[in-house]
Amino acid sequence: MGFFDKIKAGLAKTKQSFQNRLNATIASFTGENEDFFDDLEDTLILSDVGAEASMDAVDRLRDEVEERGLRGSDEVRDTLRDILVDMLGQGGELRLATHPSVILVVGVNGVGKTTTIGKLALMYHHQGKKVLLAAGDTFRAAAAEQLKIWADRSGADFVRHEEGSDPAAVVFDAISAAKARGSDIIIVDTAGRLHNKSNLMNELAKISRVIDRELPGADRETLLVIDATTGQNGLSQAEEFKKYAGLTGIVLTKLDGTAKGGIVFAITQKLGVPVRFVGVGEKADDLIPFDPEEFAEALLG
Ligand SMILES: Nc1nc2c(ncn2[C@@H]2O[C@H](COP(=O)(O)OP(=O)(O)OP(=O)(O)O)[C@@H](O)[C@H]2O)c(=O)[nH]1
Ligand SMILES: [Mg+2]
Incomplete structure (x- = not known):
């Protein structure tokens, strides 16, 4: 196709x-x-x-x-x-010129973060990039297992710690490993749910500080994943994350499962953060770089 x-x-x-x-x-x-x-x-x-x-x-x-x-x-x-x-607004590619550069992937639970990371890993692998996946969701052991499967599938390196360990420490190790192995892109998975919201935001801030300290000047993208089927709810989550996590882009998943793709407009208009990719299925190649003209063209014919 x-x-x-x-x-x-x-x-x-x-x-x-x-x-x-x-x-x-x-x-x-x-x-x-x-x-x-x-x-x-x-x-x-x-x-x-x-x-x-x-x-x-x-x-x-x-x-x-x-x-x-x-x-x-x-x-x-x-x-x-x-x-x-x-x-x-502008679509455009992610800025990942430094070696390594970092993609931090955030969002509430179940929106499709880990799946999106797997798809991104495969996409960059096909572009000849050396990718390393960091299992920053230490809240559940199953999260790291799921990410490992995607790492194997896409030939990416993989760094994890035990369940319940400090995600910032995982990121620290991932950065050391990336430097040692000459990785091009580190993609960091994060938990979508912790005991409470301020824990989650503190954790993201801590991860962010580790990246600042260990990779000063590196290109970094922070992508918020939003499930399109949640409609306007996704928008209020996004405002929360924008406040704490300094977003550089949105990935809108599950567009294949909703008749309400108009949420793309609400997001870009309200947040002023560009949509970078859309997810249109569960398979590895079901992630599409977002192009405003093509999107509008596809919608309106
Ligand atoms: N139809 C469809 N399903 C998707 C898409 N992206 C992800 N999914 C499915 O959504 C479910 C949740 O995806 P995950 O990647 O585990 O979500 P997550 O954000 O990592 O979830 P937590 O780790 O629990 O926070 C899985 O069943 C995915 O296969 C998409 O674009 N379309
Ligand atoms: Mg996950």
Whole structure:
């Protein structure tokens, strides 16, 4: 399957509902008419675009329609697509130029962190990079086991400690090992759940300090994984992590399982953090670098 087909297949549910509703609404356009803009706003909100982002998009479209005197639904569709692309901001590759560089992966439990790390490991392996996975989720032994399977599958090196040990110590050892072995990229898994939230945030801060100290000047990306099927809930989690973990990107997983892919717009609009990858399945190659134009194109056709 080609790259673009894959996005389309992965987004089948999102695309279908988004496109059907949107097309029906857009087809009803017969020139400036407040009912049309209200319908459009409802349609966007139903697709999880979020109230604020939907209102913004519709306001911008209304301005364009007035200014340019648009009459046809094709023009309106194209204009809306441009607005949506613009709202998604810049996609772009992760900055991982130093050797080693670090990807810290955070997010609440069950969103798909470990799976995403496995997919990333394989992707970088195929690009000829030497990858090391650090089992920073020491909360459950099973977490390290799961990561080990992905390490074996992708030929990545692997560092773990015992269950219950200090994740910052795992990261310390992972960095030493990466230096010794000449790794290009260290990817750090983290726990999604601890006894309470402040524990979790303190732990992430501690990991971050170890990286600062042991790899000063190294490129580092902190990716927050969000489960698209949780809709607007994912957004409030994201705000919490943004406050404490200094996010540089979002990975939106399980887009294959939701009709509400509009959450991508809500996230970029609300957080100002770009979506870098989307997950469209459980398999190793079901991770797609996020490209705003392709995404909007796949949604709107
Ligand atoms: N359909 C689908 N399933 C996914 C995707 N990404 C992850 N999953 C599934 O989601 C479940 C949870 O994934 P994990 O990677 O274990 O999630 P986690 O965030 O590491 O969870 P904890 O370690 O418990 O915090 C698994 O069954 C994955 O196969 C995706 O893009 N699409
Ligand atoms: Mg995990």
